[in-house]
Amino acid sequence: MNTSSGMKTSLLEQFQKELSNPVALVMRAAEGLAVNVFDALVQFTELNENQLAAFINVTPGIIRYYRVRDCKLGRAGSEQILQLLALYERGHTLFGSSGAFNGWLRQPALGLGGIIPFDLLYTPGGINLVTEELIRIECGALA
Numbered sequence: 001m002n003t004s005s006g007m008k009t010s011l012l013e014q015f016q017k018e019l020s021n022p023v024a025l026v027m028r029a030a031e032g033l034a035v036n037v038f039d040a041l042v043q044f045t046e047l048n049e050n051q052l053a054a055f056i057n058v059t060p061g062i063i064r065y066y067r068v069r070d071c072k073l074g075r076a077g078s079e080q081i082l083q084l085l086a087l088y089e090r091g092h093t094l095f096g097s098s099g100a101f102n103g104w105l106r107q108p109a110l111g112l113g114g115i116i117p118f119d120l121l122y123t124p125g126g127i128n129l130v131t132e133e134l135i136r137i138e139c140g141a142l143a
Helices: 003-014 016-020 022-031 035-045 049-055 060-069 075-095 098-105 124-138
Strands: none
Touching: 003 016, 003 035, 003 075, 016 022, 016 075, 022 075, 035 049, 035 060, 035 075, 035 098, 049 060, 049 075, 075 098, 075 124
């Protein structure tokens, strides 16, 4: 197993309970996540730091500050990171890789009224809409 897949597996294993239980996800987010989880998610999603920071409504400068000061991310950002991890786990499984999933995210989705799924990832509600679209695809519904 290469290092990248090992990090992905490790990240998924670390948050297995939270990914399978929405209540556990919210409770873990309330504790705040370490910045290294953000860094691991950058690797897992194949997004850049700027994109992921924007999704959780912080600047890359704040991420760097948290890294230096060893601060935890806030509750809302932590919850969104865990939701994005769950979304990318499902997308990675469905499309075979984070890169292929990112390609799908950047194309208009019929099941979302032609909206580009990537544009919805800035809010928890948007992440839920994209997750529901992936479920429809998994079930063979027209997407």
